[in-house]
Amino acid sequence: MEVSSQSKMVALLVLLLVTLTPLSLGQTNHGGTRVGFYRSTCPRVESIVQSAVQSAVRANPTIAPGLLRMFFHDCFVNGCDASILIEGASTEKAAGPNSLLRGFEVIDAAKSQLESACPGVVSCADIVALAARDSVVQTGGRSWQVPLGRRDGLVSQASDTANLPAFNDPISVQIKKFADKGLNTQDLVTLVGGHTIGTSACVLFSYRLYNFNNTNGPDPDINQAFLPQLRALCPEGGDGFRRVALDTGSVNSFGSSFYENLRNGRGVIESDAKLWSDRRTQRFVQRFLGGSGQTGSRFNAEFGRAMVKMGNIEVKTGRQGEIRRVCTATN
Numbered sequence: 001m002e003v004s005s006q007s008k009m010v011a012l013l014v015l016l017l018v019t020l021t022p023l024s025l026g027q028t029n030h031g032g033t034r035v036g037f038y039r040s041t042c043p044r045v046e047s048i049v050q051s052a053v054q055s056a057v058r059a060n061p062t063i064a065p066g067l068l069r070m071f072f073h074d075c076f077v078n079g080c081d082a083s084i085l086i087e088g089a090s091t092e093k094a095a096g097p098n099s100l101l102r103g104f105e106v107i108d109a110a111k112s113q114l115e116s117a118c119p120g121v122v123s124c125a126d127i128v129a130l131a132a133r134d135s136v137v138q139t140g141g142r143s144w145q146v147p148l149g150r151r152d153g154l155v156s157q158a159s160d161t162a163n164l165p166a167f168n169d170p171i172s173v174q175i176k177k178f179a180d181k182g183l184n185t186q187d188l189v190t191l192v193g194g195h196t197i198g199t200s201a202c203v204l205f206s207y208r209l210y211n212f213n214n215t216n217g218p219d220p221d222i223n224q225a226f227l228p229q230l231r232a233l234c235p236e237g238g239d240g241f242r243r244v245a246l247d248t249g250s251v252n253s254f255g256s257s258f259y260e261n262l263r264n265g266r267g268v269i270e271s272d273a274k275l276w277s278d279r280r281t282q283r284f285v286q287r288f289l290g291g292s293g294q295t296g297s298r299f300n301a302e303f304g305r306a307m308v309k310m311g312n313i314e315v316k317t318g319r320q321g322e323i324r325r326v327c328t329a330t331n
Contacts, residue, residue: 044117048114049131057135067132097164130148144305171281195258202242206240
């Protein structure tokens with residue numbers, strides 16, 4: 001009996017130790033992914049991806065929001081599994097919502113270098129996750145630790161992109177789409193803040209400037225002083241593919257100014273503007289207002305936290321999926 005009691009006590013202590021250890025290490029395990037996953041198998045993974053992103057963004061700043069959006073669009077369709085990278089006539093990459101994405105060549109360049117350094121080890125899904133973080137850092141945002149260990153998906157279908165958040169989604173639809181992925185309203189408002197370094201094509205918002213909802217006038221959510229500026233950039237019948245900054249005055253600088261613009265009626269796309277006009281989301285926007293260093297710091301911290309959470313949507317780990325040899329095709 002005494003031996004049995006001792007055994008139970010040892011088992012209990014081991015269980016407590018196992019349970020508490022992640023907390024004392026800063027909670028490094030996130031549902032199958034973990035910080036330092038490649039520490040022994042490919043220790044240079046982060047520096048290799050960072051170098052590829054750095055040189056690309058220096059040459060072309062528009063690559064940064066492209067890589068950030070790529071990660072978002074990948075995670076929202078069948079989880080963060082690099083299915084967005086697979087080429088083909090009916091793949092996610094070919095779908096309408098992804099037609100204007102950019103930065104694919106950066107992922108390919110990083111993968112090529114990683115295959116030389118540690119063949120068959122690092123997934124394309126993890127490269128996309130790291131590249132998104134590095135894009136934020138390259139544009140002045142704060143870094144965060146990226147849990148790794150995702151595996152690459154085997155399926156990529158254009159039809160699966162139908163549920164991606166859209167430029168004209170009402171708030172209730174936005175909240176549901178995020179909730180379906182395990183993300184709450186605070187995550188929604190925080191992650192949309194990534195638009196601080198983004199641009200939009202005129203075709204996605206010019207309907208707000210002229211005959212909004214058949215009213216023969218503009219969307220009343222648009223600041224009247226801002227309207228002439230948008231109309232000059234996107235004249236009626238003009239070039240629908242002209243790019244316009246989503247965070248006026250701060251297109252290549254990551255920060256909380258995006259939320260100031262929302263409050264001031266300077267949200268460019270309708271789904272962004274509604275974050276301020278709907279009380280369900282406005283209270284979270286208000287947390288990032290103020291213009292002080294403290295406000296910017298809060299946004300940076302929240303953004304990193306929300307990105308880690310989004311980065312664990314439906315991830316494939318262990319023996320699920322595969323490690324692709326090239327990111328554009330399954331093995």
